[in-house]
Amino acid sequence: MESGKQVICEKRTYSKEFDSHQHNFGQFLFPLQGSLDLQTKWQKINLNSDYCFYLPPECNHMYRSTDRNEFLILDIPNHYLPSKTESMYMKLDKQWSSIRFLLLEEARDQENITAALSDLTRYVAQKLRVSTSPSIDFIHNHYKESIRVETLAEIEHYHPVYYSSWFKQKTGKSPKAYITELRLNDAKRLLKTTSWSMSSISEEIGFENSSSFTRWFVKCEGKPPQKFRKN
Incomplete structure (x- = not known):
């Protein structure tokens, strides 16, 4: 699957050593276990299970996790996104928790990009416009x-x-x-x-x-x- 061209929704873990990169797609991070230290040019956060975080395309960031961790990651190709987005640090309220639950269900089947996952991704991208x-x-x-x-x-x-x-x-x-x-x-x-x-x-x-x-x-x-x- 070519990175940045298709939706990817999967669980990932992170190491204790700081790493740094950027990508040509948007990315949502939903903590499932543990926390993640994240640094962008202007932000420094510890992302835990009470929050979710959106990284826009071409946003260089450093990250690491110093504890046992697991995150649900949604990689969103540019054609789903508004023309301009910025990083967003959001409380994991009932609505975002429901979205995370639905994404977890879709993450079970990575062999197929289902219509439901595409629709969910469009919905998440739409929320970026109005949140x-x-x-x-x-x-x-x-x-x-x-x-x-x-x-x-x-x-x-x-x-x-x-x-x-x-x-x-x-x-x-x-x-x-x-x-x-x-x-x-x-x-x-x-x-x-x-x-x-x-x-x-x-x-x-x-x-x-x-x-x-x-x-x-x-x-x-x-x-x-x-x-x-x-x-």
């Missing part, structure tokens, strides 16, 4: 709190300097601007749809008091929240 990154999920769950870029970078296992550039490429905004927009939209919604006091809204949005909320709102919107509500 959100863990740090962006974190922002949506915690944007009312104080969030440091270093915290977000750590979630993605990126260097903080690279993370800000990566985030802007992905969203079109800096992390600070993205968080501000979420808070502002929430503040506007509360001002329009509730009769809450400024103190209650400021507390809900994550400000210590209504004065700091008002100053922030004027800076963002150009008018005080009271006037925004009135209009």
